[in-house]
Amino acid sequence: MREDFGKALVTLGMELEELVVLDPDVSTSTRTCYFAERFPDRFLNVGISEQDMIGMAAGLASTGMLPIATGFAVFVVGRGWEQIRNTVARQKLNVKIAVTHSGLSDHGDGPSHQSVEDVALMRAIPNMTVVVPADGPSAAEALRASAYHRGPVYMRLGREGAPRVYLEGAELSLGAANLIREGSDATIIANGIMVSMALEAAELLAEEGLDVRVIDMHTVKPLDLGCLERAARETGAIVTAEEHSVIGGLGGAVSEALAELRPTAMRRIGVGDSFGTSSRTYWELLEAYGLTPKAIADATRSTVGRRI
């Protein structure tokens, strides 16, 4: 995903003269190095200073530039949170925060570098838009949509490549969920790398005769309530799937909305209330945390059985 992100930044840089990229000494890891090479004058390596970076981005935005602050999810959101809240969001500044290495994807580095709380942290901030693209092409689209959106946006990407869900030039409009598979027995609402797994889970369930809808809820905030309410009404069973804590992320957002809108049988697939851990491969790690098509399919089956 970071590859597509790095390349998309260069394309956008050609289009938008005011676009500047800020990097806290990780450009080779986030792939903003491509932008640095192409537009050295609009690339700021601020050093290992995430808080400083957010403040600088705020200043740039308030004086006419379009700053994209980048880095590892855990450090940018964690260190920079209060600056993001008090300086960027409170003033509705046009700062884009685009991070990689989210979820468990930084498998080798382990819990200090993995980030399963960032969506919750960013979602709680007023004025913030939160987007979690499913694959490379949609990451590129999400970046473009964010750049043309006015106001703060948080975009969350993984370190590893994600299986393709969309073709090149995928449509993505912030706040409008993508219905990517029709179905009437249950709905799986996913984002990030879990979208491709949700599709696989739907295939598994189809073999058992269950007709399952799949929604790519790339924008966690603002949540597409229309699409959500329809899914609840028409299928009566909702499963969320995300590479994030089950607390406060997509699962949290969907449960909160449905509890008031239309109480519905539900399950949340995600990282339980725990930190990540080191692993030599990403895929064995996802499996260890129960982030698999099979786990999603099992949860969906049991939710169908509990329909209200």
Place this chain on the structure above:
Amino acid sequence: MEVNSGRITPLLSDVSERNGKPLSTLKLNAKILRELNLIRYREDSGGVELSELGRFVLDLLKEDYVREPERRAGDPTSRIPLGELTRRIGALRRRVLRMVEEAGSGHLSSSLSSLTIIATLYLAKMRHDPKNPGWELRDRFLLGKGHAAPALYAVLAECGYLPEGELSRLGCLGGLLQGHPEASIPGVDSASGSLGQCLSIANGMALSGKMRGMDYRVYVLLGDGELEEGQVWEAAMSSAKHRLDNLTAIVDRNGLQLTGPTEAVKPLEPLADKWRAFGWKVLEADGEDPRDILLALQEAEAVKGRPTVIIASTVRAGSSSRKGWRRGL
């Protein structure tokens, strides 16, 4: 290394002959330099050349930016003979290399640049007991630059905190040794991995020692790039305020951070003056020489009424010779 049109192996053999360095060491160095994007070459054919970054670093070195610290005179007190210490550090160096290779991830050159300092502390200096990792009176060590974890793990195993076999399971799912230090690992005094946090923690430990009347010392190893985190300087003021003379910070001054030389990314110099202005006693040492490190640590211990920082010049390339580094190898 001059820009050369020859192949890599004959070139290194030549350097090896002229300088009496083993060919294998030079090959490892060349590999690391390539990994750091300082030089470019292909194993089989074509020339060897400096990258843009490499040229930049070389220019800095020509300006004598990496100073040869003045060696201290005298013999330090060491728990083990210096010859033995040096020999064991050599073996540890090979072990770290093997660990990172086996794990398939990890910051090799950053681990190697801290290895001599960590090994010297644990093997020759610090008061600790591997049979009793929870001993209240032990000296504490915090690895601010947590990405040098492989070096710390190798040293902990060498001391007997971990079974040797654990080292080959670095980063395995369900294994003990995580990519960055975890408090659950015997001998680790604090988790780290997020740069910039350890000096504050060290302050807390040093303060606690004073409050509870315990005479342990606290050591914290910081990366030079790590000093770009604001928290380090917030903490530096706290250490000075509380006159934490039971605290020694060591800066691994290898001149590099993730994306390039510190002086290109966010200049730190004059670094010693910065620490002095923050109320610290500043010592400089050769971070690749156990003897010099020990003498500096001894000097730090004698300082009363304020904290001490040792700016230790090191080589982030696996070479043990700064002169070799000057030549580009």
